[in-house]
Amino acid sequence: MPTSSLRPFDPERDLVLQRVIPVPLAKVWEAWTTPEQLKQWFCPLPWKVVACEVDLRPGGVFGTTMRGPAGEEHASEGCYLEIVPHKRLVWTDGLGPGFRPAEKAFMTGILELEAQGSSTLYTATVLHANSEIRQQHEAMGFHQGWGAALDQLVAMIQA
Secondary structure, X not given: OOOOOOOOOOOOOEEEEEEEEOOOHHHHHHHHHOHHHHXXXXXXXXXXXXXXXXXXXXXXXXXXXXXXXXXXEEEEEEEEEEEEOOOEEEXXXXXXXXXXXXOOOOOEEEEEEEEEOOEEEEEEEEEOOOHHHHHHHHHOOHHXXXXXXXXXXXXXXXX
């Protein structure tokens, strides 16, 4: 398993999606940090992101509202912990904007990007408080869902 530059991978509590994708790193960064782009790919179809807020600074909001095919909605709000332009984004739903504690925490996400010629090594790691939450996220379809969203990101950039 990959090891983040932030900490070692813990297979009991962490999930990871790592791929080399055939698009330039700068375009991947832009897709993750521009709300109008993020809305186009961030959740697997037929779900859609209908609202997105990105305040790209530590403590700034990262929020999305996803709508399912039957009209059901899922809103998520958290904050950025670390931003290293074109290299790493770290965000959590355990804290809200301004680092205010959230009522419930599900995950902390770490996106790490590394240029490989005109391609990008893409590593998305999700940290969970315990193995039960990790198992719940995996059962929800982490690998399939995050993989489908990544395919949508690549297709959007290549269009």
